[in-house]
Amino acid sequence: MADFNPADLRIGLGTDIHELVGGRPLIIGGVEIPHFRGLLGHSDADVLAHAVADAVLSAARLGDIGKLFPDSDPAYKGADSLKLLSIVAERVRAEGFEIIDVDAVITAQQPKLSPHRQQMRENLAEALGISVDNVGVKATTSERLGFEGREEGMTAQAVALLHRCR
Ligand code: MG
Numbered sequence: 190m191a192d193f194n195p196a197d198l199r200i201g202l203g204t205d206i207h208e209l210v211g212g213r214p215l216i217i218g219g220v221e222i223p224h225f226r227g228l229l230g231h232s233d234a235d236v237l238a239h240a241v242a243d244a245v246l247s248a249a250r251l252g253d254i255g256k257l258f259p260d261s262d263p264a265y266k267g268a269d270s271l272k273l274l275s276i277v278a279e280r281v282r283a284e285g286f287e288i289i290d291v292d293a294v295i296t297a298q299q300p301k302l303s304p305h306r307q308q309m310r311e312n313l314a315e316a317l318g319i320s321v322d323n324v325g326v327k328a329t330t331s332e333r334l335g336f337e338g339r340e341e342g343m344t345a346q347a348v349a350l351l352h353r354c355r
Contacts, residue, residue, distance in 0.1 A: 201248025205239040218309025231260035235270035240345035248351040249281040274316040285355040292325035293347035302328035
């Protein structure tokens with residue numbers, strides 16, 4: 190980041206929610222987590238990868254993943270969201286942005302996500318093409334309140350910091 194100009198920094202915020210249902214694998218940050226329910230969606234429903242993708246796209250002012258990968262398109266049925274995230278990263282780079290840092294939080298009552306946190310960081314970092322040191326992931330419960338607390342769904346929120354290089 191030579192000739193760094195703070196005005197070329199962009200932040201983006203992404204959020205995503207998926208419903209928890211029986212008969213689906215639980216995939217978060219590209220990690221398949223043993224659980225009796227999984228997230229429902231057209232793709233693999235990776236709520237964390239989706240929030241991160243939206244944060245990155247938003248920072249580059251390129252809309253959101255719904256626009257890039259419409260869920261009406263059968264090509265994305267059961268899609269690996271880490272692959273979609275790597276396409277997002279390529280796309281923002283092609284538009285002249287460098288992805289600097291990403292941080293995310295998942296709200297889920299159970300299962301315990303902390304044992305999988307490091308693998309999620311590594312998967313997201315690889316998809317984004319950045320260092321694992323530049324990807325933060327944490328998890329919280331909602332103290333049994335709301336839909337996350339009733340285990341009806343999970344939420345992920347993410348922020349991304351990008352630098353416009355040209
Ligand atoms: Mg989603």
